[in-house]
Each structure stands twice: as structure tokens, then as C-alpha cells.
Amino acid sequence: MKLPVIPYPQQVKALEGSYTFPESGPQIRRETVHELAEEAYKLTISPEGILIQSASESGFLNAGRTLRQIIRHTPNRTLPCCVIQDFPRYSHRGFMLDCVRHFFTVAEIKKLIDAMAMFKMNVFHWHLTDDQGWRIQIDRYPLLTGIGSKRPYSDFGRDYEPGEYGGFYTKDDIREIVAYCTARCIEVIPEIEFPGHATSILAAYPELSCDGHPVQVSTRGGVHTNTICVSSEKTMEFVQNVLTEVAGLFPGKRIHLGGDEAPKDHWMNCPHCQAYMEEHGLKNALELQCDFTNRVAEFLKQFGKTAVVWSDSIKGHNLSPEVTSQYWVGDINLTTEHLNKGGKTIMSTCGVFYLDMSYGQTAVSTTYNRFTLPPDVLPECEAGVLGIETPLWTEFIQNFERLAFQAFPRAAAAAERAWSSAEISNVDDFKARFKLLYTDLMEIGVTPAPEKLWDMSKPKRIWDALKYWHHAMTRDDIQKFIAQMKRERKEVEYEKQS
Ligand code: ACM
Numbered sequence: 001m002k003l004p005v006i007p008y009p010q011q012v013k014a015l016e017g018s019y020t021f022p023e024s025g026p027q028i029r030r031e032t033v034h035e036l037a038e039e040a041y042k043l044t045i046s047p048e049g050i051l052i053q054s055a056s057e058s059g060f061l062n063a064g065r066t067l068r069q070i071i072r073h074t075p076n077r078t079l080p081c082c083v084i085q086d087f088p089r090y091s092h093r094g095f096m097l098d099c100v101r102h103f104f105t106v107a108e109i110k111k112l113i114d115a116m117a118m119f120k121m122n123v124f125h126w127h128l129t130d131d132q133g134w135r136i137q138i139d140r141y142p143l144l145t146g147i148g149s150k151r152p153y154s155d156f157g158r159d160y161e162p163g164e165y166g167g168f169y170t171k172d173d174i175r176e177i178v179a180y181c182t183a184r185c186i187e188v189i190p191e192i193e194f195p196g197h198a199t200s201i202l203a204a205y206p207e208l209s210c211d212g213h214p215v216q217v218s219t220r221g222g223v224h225t226n227t228i229c230v231s232s233e234k235t236m237e238f239v240q241n242v243l244t245e246v247a248g249l250f251p252g253k254r255i256h257l258g259g260d261e262a263p264k265d266h267w268m269n270c271p272h273c274q275a276y277m278e279e280h281g282l283k284n285a286l287e288l289q290c291d292f293t294n295r296v297a298e299f300l301k302q303f304g305k306t307a308v309v310w311s312d313s314i315k316g317h318n319l320s321p322e323v324t325s326q327y328w329v330g331d332i333n334l335t336t337e338h339l340n341k342g343g344k345t346i347m348s349t350c351g352v353f354y355l356d357m358s359y360g361q362t363a364v365s366t367t368y369n370r371f372t373l374p375p376d377v378l379p380e381c382e383a384g385v386l387g388i389e390t391p392l393w394t395e396f397i398q399n400f401e402r403l404a405f406q407a408f409p410r411a412a413a414a415a416e417r418a419w420s421s422a423e424i425s426n427v428d429d430f431k432a433r434f435k436l437l438y439t440d441l442m443e444i445g446v447t448p449a450p451e452k453l454w455d456m457s458k459p460k461r462i463w464d465a466l467k468y469w470h471h472a473m474t475r476d477d478i479q480k481f482i483a484q485m486k487r488e489r490k491e492v493e494y495e496k497q498s
Pocket residue numbers: 260261310328
């Protein structure tokens with residue numbers, strides 16, 4: 001028996017008979033069973049009715065999600081009798097939404113959260129700051145939104161959108177999203193990017209960079225060289241004050257500090273940064289970035305929070321194992337090193353879980369079946385892999401319809417990979433179940449990509465990928481990309497020299 005459920009439960013035992021419930025709805029009993037794990041549940045359908053057992057609210061909600069899918073997609077109000085014992089493979093099943101490159105309203109984010117909840121995704125990672133905008137109200141620094149939330153136009157790849165573009169979430173907006181997530185047992189991880197992707201900060205407060213030069217909020221994508229000075233007291237005070245307000249808004253235990261794609265050029269020419277490195281025995285700029293992250297992570301402890309960073313931040317080898325790394329690209333052995341020191345990681349491998357890629361680049365079967373773990377992790381450190389997260393960067397996502405198209409069914413595929421046992425690996429079976437659940441998503445206003453795009457033939461995939469890159473990259477972008485590659489090579493040289 002295969003149930004119309006995503007993510008597929010860990011254990012399904014068929015029983016004799018069926019339960020036909022009245023038009024008024026099924027008979028559901030709920031029981032607390034303390035022995036069950038957080039998020040786990042036992043769901044029994046017997047001829048007399050339905051019994052849900054769980055230890056926690058999250059387990060109860062998860063049982064309800066499974067039951068709802070079964071009820072909606074089983075004909076004649078007649079459910080097959082069975083016992084479902086279910087629990088997640090990984091505790092972290094996340095979705096990251098970039099609300100900087102394009103802004104999404106509170107109502108739209110709630111629709112996304114409903115869709116996440118349907119597939120038992122339990123972490124909403126909210127990317128709130130970047131080069132192209134600052135999107136969270138911070139009372140102490142009003143220019144972050146006053147100046148930093150707006151750009152004069154948008155110019156991503158071959159997309160040009162004239163006219164000022166902006167927006168930010170007030171503290172009330174944020175409380176509303178947090179409450180919406182909390183009611184669904186979803187943790188919100190806000191991401192506040194330091195030290196790179198900081199152009200919107202420096203447009204508002206240029207004195208926080210190494211050279212203090214004025215900059216404008218960026219209108220384009222790619223990597224920017226505008227980093228904050230990681231060694232001045234003024235900058236650290238700013239970071240701490242911002243994070244104090246952020247910590248007060250988000251009840252979750254984690255704050256994401258970004259840390260990806262932070263060019264080191266300014267620090268190498270900054271007297272503060274050079275003196276700091278000398279004083280603290282830091283051999284290179286990669287170590288300097290880790291040291292900065294460690295100091296900020298230490299500061300967050302007073303709020304009972306831990307830091308998460310993109311995996312670029314582990315390149316210095318001195319990142320505290322208390323900081324969680326989110327792997328997206330680059331040398332996976334660094335993630336192994338971090339895990340083997342007792343660190344934790346979230347897996348967001350770019351070619352597998354990035355939802356902004358076209359379906360030609362990342363097919364549904366790729367997201368479903370290409371999850372790999374870091375190699376050579378010590379058995380006692382394997383539990384450091386917390387789970388899977390699907391990032392959706394929005395340079396080319398101008399509205400919610402496109403967001404839904406990019407996200408589904410791939411986010412559901414990732415959700416199944418992160419929840420279900422590794423043996424559940426038949427992508428055709430996943431697709432058949434997803435097609436049944438299509439209407440559930442449509443009803444909450446989330447329209448997935450059409451089936452013909454999910455797994456295209458090879459020539460179509462190549463054509464689709466070429467179209468994507470043609471759209472995303474102008475000549476100028478390609479030159480910038482090459483410059484970034486050179487910079488990364490220089491980082492390796494910094495390391496060798498030290
Ligand atoms: C990233 O995609 N820059 C984390």
C-alpha cells in the first residue's frame with residue numbers, strides 16, 4: 001500500500017479493513033505519549049476511527065499533515081486501516097527565501113509557509129539584508145531602512161526594471177511572520193549578512209567600512225567588494241547593537257550571519273585590520289574572517305543563540321565548532337573538517353538544492369536523488385549534519401507566481417529527502433504522489449512548475465541551461481565573475497603565504 005503522502009512516512013503497516021467516516025468529518029482522538037520523540041507521531045486508522053499519538057505539539061501537527069493528505073486523496077471517505085509510525089530523518093528541513101533582490105509581502109510569505117508546513121519543512125531562513133537592500137527595521141540605525149532599503153532601479157543580468165525599488169519589514173511585520181511560523185512549529189532563522197554582501201549597510205553608514213568611502217545601494221547582482229571593517233570597535237559596536245534588536249524579535253535559537261563571498265581586499269589594506277591581525281596572531285584574511293565570526297557568535301551567547309554562517313566562513317580553519325556552517329559550494333572537505341571538530345552543518349549543495357536554478361540545470365530528480373553527505377566524517381560526528389535546506393535567491397524572481405514555480409515541486413522533493421528514510425528513493429513514485437497533492441498547493445495559492453519541466457530530455461536541459469546563463473550573465477557580469485574567481489585564487493595564495 002502506498003499512501004498519497006509527502007514526505008513519505010518512515011513506517012506504514014497495513015491493517016485489515018477500512019474506516020468510512022461520516023460527512024461531518026472523521027472521529028479523531030489525540031493522546032500524549034511522552035516516549036515519542038519531538039516531531040514524531042503515531043497515527044492509527046482503525047474501523048472505529050483515528051488515533052493520533054505524540055509527545056509534542058509538533059508531532060501532533062505532523063500527524064495532522066499526514067492525515068489531511070490521506071483524507072483528501074482517498075475516495076469515498078473510506079480510509080484504509082493502518083498504523084503509521086513516523087519521525088524525521090533530519091531535524092533541519094529548511095527553506096531560505098531572499099527578500100532583498102525582490103521583496104515579498106507578509107501575505108505572500110504566509111502562503112509559502114503554508115506550503116512548507118504541508119511538507120513538514122520546519123525552518124524558515126529569512127534572508128533580510130544584502131548589497132541590494134536592507135529589509136528589517138532597526139530602531140537604533142534608522143538609515144539602514146531610510147537609505148539602505150531602496151535602490152534607484154534594478155539591473156540583474158539581462159533584466160532591467162526601471163524605477164525605485166524597495167521595502168522593508170517593520171517589527172510588527174516580523175512579529176506577525178514569527179507568530180505564524182511558531183503556530184506551525186516552524187523556526188525562523190533571520191539572516192543578517194556580515195561582513196560581505198554589506199553594500200546596503202555602507203550606503204547608510206559608510207564609516208563602517210575600512211576606508212569610509214561613500215557607496216550606493218547596489219542595483220545589480222554578483223559579488224561586491226564592499227565589506228565592513230572587521231577590526232574596528234565602531235563596527236563591532238554596530239554589529240552588536242543590530243543583533244541585540246534582531247535577537248529580541250526572533251525567539252528561535254539561531255541567527256544566520258551570512259559570511260559568504262566576502263572579498264578580503266579592503267582588510268589587507270586597512271591599518272586597523274592589519275594591526276588586529278598582528279596583535280591576535282592571525283596569519284591571513286581568512287583567519288581574520290573566522291575570528292570576526294567567532295567574536296560575534298560569542299556575543300550571541302548571552303541571548304541563548306548560536307550563529308549559522310555560509311560555508312565560505314570555514315576557510316580560515318579557525319571557526320569555532322560552536323558555529324554552524326551551511327554548505328553551498330566549494331571544498332566539501334572543509335565541511336568534513338568542521339564536523340570532525342564537533343561542528344554542525346546544514347546541507348544546501350548548490351547544484352542540488354538551489355531553487356533559483358532553472359529546471360534544465362537542476363531537475364526534480366536531481367534534487368530528489370543527488371543528496372550526498374560530506375565524506376570521511378567520524379562516526380561520532382555524523383550527527384553534526386543537521387539536515388537539508390533549499391535556498392531561493394530572487395534576482396530573477398520578480399513575483400510570487402515565479403517563486404512558487406521555482407520552488408515546487410523541488411522543495412517538496414528536498415523535504416522528502418530530509419524527512420523520509422533514505423530507502424524512499426523512487427522519483428517516479430514521488431512525482432505520482434506530488435501530482436495528487438498539486439491541488440492542495442493550488443488551493444493555498446501556490447502553483448508549481450508544470451510536469452513537462454520537471455525532468456526534461458538532455459537536449460532540452462542543455463538548451464534550458466544555456467538560456468538561463470544567457471539571461472543571467474551580460475558581458476559585464478562575466479567580467480565580474482572572472483574577477484571574483486581571481487580573487488578566490490588570491491585567497492588561496494593569502495593562505496599559502498601565511
Ligand atoms: C550564496 O549562494 N552566496 C550563499
